[in-house]
Amino acid sequence: MIATTRDKMIAGAADLMSRRGVNATSMRxxxxxxxxxxxxISHHFPDGKRQLIAEAVVFAGRQVSGPLExxxxxxxxxxxxxxxITSxxxxxxxxxxxxxxxxxxVAVDRYVGEVSDKGDARDEAAQQHLLDLAxxxxxxxxxxxxxxxxREGLTPARAQRLATLxxxxxxxxxxxxxxARKAHPLDQVQEELETILFEALGRTTP
Structure with missing residues (x-):
């Protein structure tokens, strides 16, 4: 549940970014x-759009990491x-x-500053900060x-490679x-990833 105006704006920014990208998501x-x-805007995000986008990245990350963990x-x-994958x-x-x-x-859309950004645009610094957050x-x-x-017995190196994969x-x-406007690619990738994990963990695929 989004409790405050500030939280509502952060969640809304994350939603718009997921649909339009970073630069097509304005403060307005x-x-x-x-x-x-x-x-x-100025009350909750005194540094402007770059602050809102940064907080939206953190919010989006937590929205996934909590249920995933x-x-x-x-x-x-x-x-x-x-x-x-189901989620x-x-x-x-x-x-x-x-x-x-x-x-x-955020990782693929280069940040461009807005008038709402305080001081100079500092696009390069903002871009690097957003990339670091992503x-x-x-x-x-x-x-x-x-x-x-x-926990299931893989070596650290193999576990890291598979997690990255x-x-x-x-x-x-x-x-x-x-x-594609359909989930078929995700179904195919799920099947292949499960096969890889079953083999890595020494189990028989169902």
């Missing part, structure tokens, strides 16, 4: 999308992977394949997957599903 768009007062801890690596499939289908991953949007989110998701694989595969496939 966020205000309209969230039905919040325009004065909320819970699934991995309670169900194990393979069942946790299924739950992870993305539901997200894609619920939005008519219009919304992808806002963290990926990289941190991806690393967090990989670490959750890695920890689950370590899982996150990279799903992120890339989300973009493919949006382009």
């Amino acid at each position: 768009d966020v205000v309209r999308h969230t039905a919040t007062p325009r004065g909320s 819970k699934a991995m801890n309670e169900r194990g690596a393979i069942a946790g992977l299924k739950a992870f 993305w499939r539901r997200h894609l289908e619920a939005t008519g394949f219009e919304a992808g991953c806002p963290v990926l949007a 990289n941190g989110v991806f690393a967090d998701w990989q670490q959750i997957m890695r920890a689950a694989l370590l 899982v996150v990279a595969s799903i992120e890339g496939t989300i973009a493919m599903c949006r382009a």
Whole structure:
């Protein structure tokens, strides 16, 4: 539940970024999308759009990492992977394949400053900061997957490689599903990733 105007704007920014990208998401768009007062921008985000986008990245990362860690801890690596992919499939289908991953949007869309940004635009610094945040989110998701694989007996090096493979595969496939307007690519990737994990963990595929 989004409790405050500030939280509502952060969640709304993440949603718009997932649909439009970073630069097509303006502060004015966020205000309209969230039905919040325009004065909320300067009050809650004194550094302007770059601050809002940065906080939206952190928010989006936590929205995934919380359920992902819970699934991995309670169900194990393979069942946790299924739950992870199922959540993305539901997200894609619920939005008519219009919304992808806002963290990926930050990674591929170069930031351009707005008038609302305080001081000079500092686009280069803002861009690097956003990339660092996105990289941190991806690393967090990989670490959750890695920890689950370590608990099931894999070596640290293999667990890290497979965790990277899982996150990279799903992120890339989300973009493919949006382009295809269907979940078939995600179904194919899920089947292959599960096969790889079963083999890595020395189990027989069902």
